[in-house]
Amino acid sequence: MTGINIENVRKDFPILSKQVNGNNLIYFDNAATSQKPSAVIEGLKYFYENINANPIRSIHSLAEESTKVYNDARKKVADFINAEPEEIVFVRNATEAINLVSFSFPFKKEDRISSTYMEHHSNLLPWLRLKERGIGVDIAQVSEDYELDINYYRRLPKNTRLVALTHASNVTGTINDVKEIARLSHEQGALVLVDAAQSIPHMPFDVKDIDADFVAFSGHKMLAPFGIGVLYIKKDTSKNMQPFLTGGEMIKDVSLSRIIYENVPNLFEAGTQNVEGAYGLGLAVEYLNNLGMENVEKYEAELTNYLYERAKELKNVEIYSGKSKRFNSIFSFNVTGLHSHDTAYLLDKKGIAVRSGFHCAQPLIEDRLKLDGAARASLYFYNTKEEINTFIDELNKIAAKYGRQ
Ligand SMILES: Cc1ncc(COP(=O)(O)O)c(C=O)c1O
Structure with missing residues (x-):
């Protein structure tokens, strides 16, 4: 070997x-969760013994250090998948990432969403729930060989606004050709969300090459602590999206009659963030890069x-x-x-x-x-x-x- x-x-x-x-x-x-290397375990101890402070808000030295490691982690994750730091939103896990899209993207009543039979519930239930708003959901079939039919993506149902699919199945192990599916879906005007929870921990992943609009993954499956995950949103795609949660550090200016929201990624990171988790994810990414x-x-x-x-x-x-x-x-x-x-x-x-x-x-x-x-x-x-x-x-x-x- x-x-x-x-x-x-x-x-x-x-x-x-x-x-x-x-x-x-x-x-x-x-596939449920990975184990953690000493570099991550000891890094978390180091964080609490040396850095711990609420990031972004305060200007004292510890807070600045905390903000710095949080931003550094975003940059490391962005580089890891060949994205820009502004395209990386920190969330709790892949599940939250996909739910965020389902709540924040301005789907219209006539829109349809295409998921597949091989999805984890986290890439199925957020879409099925949108049926309550009158949005149609189509489910791509899985063949005897556990493959998706690429022809389905050549003729998507009319008004398909989003194609959501897993890169790698957590049951059959199938690795889908997400690059080709993204290309075909884009030709028909649909955006593409890739659930990369089972792929990013295991293989090189280049978001620009795949050309996905959204990518979701969890830190805990790739050596990082629980409670930190990532939603990649391609720059222009986030333009018309609404905040998922509202609260601290996601606004530029606010009065009782007017709110001016922050830009992405801060727009989607309301409240005190999991800096420890982001720091740990940055260390995990470093470990994987070294390998x-x-x-x-x-x-x-x-x-x-x-x-x-x-x-x-x-x-x-x-x-x-x-x-x-x-x-x-x-x-x-x-x-x-x-x-x-x-x-x-x-x-x-x-x-x-x-x-x-x-x-x-x-x-x-x-x-x-x-x-x-x-x-x-x-x-x-x-x-x-x-x-x-x-x-x-x-x-x-x-x-x-x-x-x-
Ligand atoms: C393919 C796939 N997508 C999404 C998830 C959800 O990950 P999490 O529970 O970390 O949100 C999993 C978890 O096993 C998964 O295997």
Whole structure:
């Protein structure tokens, strides 16, 4: 394997040497949240011991330092995805980012929004809720190979104002061709929102190249603390958007009869912000930059290939991911006849953390895949082939004991 020095990398993550139920932890729940390196953990301590103050408002030295690290973090995140700092709005997570667009964008009654069957609830429910305002919502189908039909995007339903889709599915692992879909959607006058919660942590991402109008992602899935996320809004797209929340530090001038709002991004950052989280996200981005996102992508691809290769040995196990042309480091499965929660419970007894249930993608899992849940192993760059070996061996034992032939 090239590019990633796995022994050194693992030393950066204190939790990876933890024992769980008497076994070495094998953390395969990275699509839910990532673990954090010491650089981030210690950075947060440093922040509270040296910087802590409310940013933007006051002019004393600590407040200026706090404002500086907040702005620096915005610049680091912008550079990470090839955006401009003014295009980066700090929010709590991808969910809040997408909700912000659904509330703040001036959709009209005749507008339609196009989502897909493979979305996480956070890129589905905000749009379904707009039906209450008479706005139409169309759902693009998912094929047997877990692909979207590109032809759908060549002939979008009339009046489609926004195409919202995930870059990478958190269940099937499908990586969608968002660049081509953005191009086709723009040709028909629709804007494009990319849910990049499962892609930005794992691969190089260039927002100018993809040409998305909105991009949503969460810090906690890419080494940063909980409670910090990002909404990218392409510069001109934000022109007619209304504030999502109102309050402190999002106005230029206010009297009881007149409000002059701040420009984006401040317009969408009302109230005291999560400076600690933004600082931590900046450190996480630095860590990822030091590794190199090309190296992260390459290493994870090798791990993923190895996992799917070894999975061929599994008996009494159904697999629901990895069929599309491009897919990420997600492996969704069930031991036949065993509920996914039971599988996850049995793996946990061996120290192996996997997710189970609907994965906040109930329409995909229940309606489309006809399942009552699935187990999911999801990898990150600090996982190893040895961990995959243990996982496959333990899963094989569970499937041999409890699985239906
Ligand atoms: C594809 C996708 N989109 C959005 C989200 C929502 O992320 P958050 O809960 O951090 O808002 C997730 C979380 O798992 C996800 O997998």
